[in-house]
Amino acid sequence: xxxxxxxxxxxxxxxxxxxxxxxxxxxxxxxxxxxxxxxxxxxxxxxxxxxxxxxxxxxxxxxxxxxxxxxxxxxxxxxxxxxxxx
Numbered sequence: 001x002x003x004x005x006x007x008x009x010x011x012x013x014x015x016x017x018x019x020x021x022x023x024x025x026x027x028x029x030x031x032x033x034x035x036x037x038x039x040x041x042x043x044x045x046x047x048x049x050x051x052x053x054x055x056x057x058x059x060x061x062x063x064x065x066x067x068x069x070x071x072x073x074x075x076x077x078x079x080x081x082x083x084x085x086x
Contacts, residue, residue, distance in 0.1 A: 015041040025066065032066035035059070037074075 019037045023029045041054035058074035 012045070013043045015039075025064070031062065031069055032064040033060060033062045033068045033072065035068075035072060 017037075017039045019035075021035045023031070023033055023035075025032045035058070037056070037058045039054065039056045042052070044051045060068045060073055062068045
């Protein structure tokens with residue numbers, strides 16, 4: 001049996017997250033820094049297709065004359081993507 005979604009159940013959906021991490025050396029970390037990561041996604045049915053988009057933002061900042069380890073840095077995306085699914 002294959003599950004189906006009828007047209008009447010298609011709705012606009014939004015999804016958002018926000019994460020904050022604080023890593024002080026006073027708790028045993030090798031560096032004192034804070035990270036903030038946010039994400040927002042939006043899905044809207046438009047007839048027989050669904051319009052979907054998302055945005056992500058990450059920030060990292062050292063404090064107490066410390067540094068942000070390379071493994072914790074955010075790097076820019078290499079390209080913008082456009083995808084289609086059927």
